[in-house]
Amino acid sequence: MKFGIQVNEGPYTHEASVTAINFIKSAVAKGHEVFRVFFYHDGVNNGTRYATPPQDDINIQQTWSDLAKEHNIDLVICVAAAQRRGLADDGEQERNKLDGNNIMDGFRISGLGQLIEAGIECDRLVVFGD
Amino acid sequence: MSILHTVNKSPLDRTTLKSCLNLAVKGASVLLIEDGVYGAVSGAESTQMVQDAMGDVAVYVLGPDLKARGVDESRLIDGVKVVDYDGFVDLTTDNDTVSAWV
Numbered sequence: 001m002k003f004g005i006q007v008n009e010g011p012y013t014h015e016a017s018v019t020a021i022n023f024i025k026s027a028v029a030k031g032h033e034v035f036r037v038f039f040y041h042d043g044v045n046n047g048t049r050y051a052t053p054p055q056d057d058i059n060i061q062q063t064w065s066d067l068a069k070e071h072n073i074d075l076v077i078c079v080a081a082a083q084r085r086g087l088a089d090d091g092e093q094e095r096n097k098l099d100g101n102n103i104m105d106g107f108r109i110s111g112l113g114q115l116i117e118a119g120i121e122c123d124r125l126v127v128f129g130d
Numbered sequence: 131m132s133i134l135h136t137v138n139k140s141p142l143d144r145t146t147l148k149s150c151l152n153l154a155v156k157g158a159s160v161l162l163i164e165d166g167v168y169g170a171v172s173g174a175e176s177t178q179m180v181q182d183a184m185g186d187v188a189v190y191v192l193g194p195d196l197k198a199r200g201v202d203e204s205r206l207i208d209g210v211k212v213v214d215y216d217g218f219v220d221l222t223t224d225n226d227t228v229s230a231w232v
Contacts, residue, residue: 001223003222008232014138014165015138015164015195016138016164019163019164019195022194022215023215023218023219025215026214026215026216026218026219027219029216030216030219030220032219032223123223124222124223124227124228125228126136126222126228126230127136127228127230127232128138128230128232129138129232130232
């Protein structure tokens with residue numbers, strides 16, 4: 001089956017990011033396809049590349065990036081939620097004349113249409129977070 | 131059409147489990163994850179509510195999240211089924227749709 005995933009909660013808040021990551025790993029191992037993960041609300045913070053958690057802790061942002069690369073998963077950050085929380089890619093940096101960007105490798109910033117499309121394209125949409 | 135409901139907050143913290151059980155129709159499945167696993171414990175304030183619902187809905191709990199909280203499976207309400215992440219994935223495909231009570 002084809003899965004779409006929505007993450008509404010920031011990393012290191014409760015557990016949503018890790019639950020979603022574990023769910024995706026299991027789904028892929030069982031032969032399912034994970035088409036897209038859409039990061040909404042505080043979930044956009046899963047896509048910053050400047051996190052430096054303690055070395056014995058999981059690096060959630062890096063884990064997403066590695067997972068996406070390994071299984072060809074589209075990681076999409078909601079643009080409006082990202083703008084409010086100071087998350088930018090090249091395009092946002094240029095458009096808003098920022099002095100840098102902070103998006104993690106493997107993520108991209110786009111709009112809510114990507115979530116709607118995942119809802120239409122996928123057999124199941126599974127939501128994690130607050 | 132069968133629905134899988136996921137509940138991720140403790141019944142002591144939020145009313146999502148109560149709302150979910152009130153609205154889940156016969157044949158639905160409810161999966162307790164994260165802090166939601168406390169809803170599967172017997173001898174708690176929420177136990178009767180969950181037992182009453184179990185005539186119509188199947189209640190599952192995510193084993194790794196129980197373990198993370200030190201809740202032994204012997205403390206669960208009779209009839210609650212423990213699943214791992216593979217079981218979670220199977221529940222989402224066995225049901226027609228998934229509704230997250232977040």
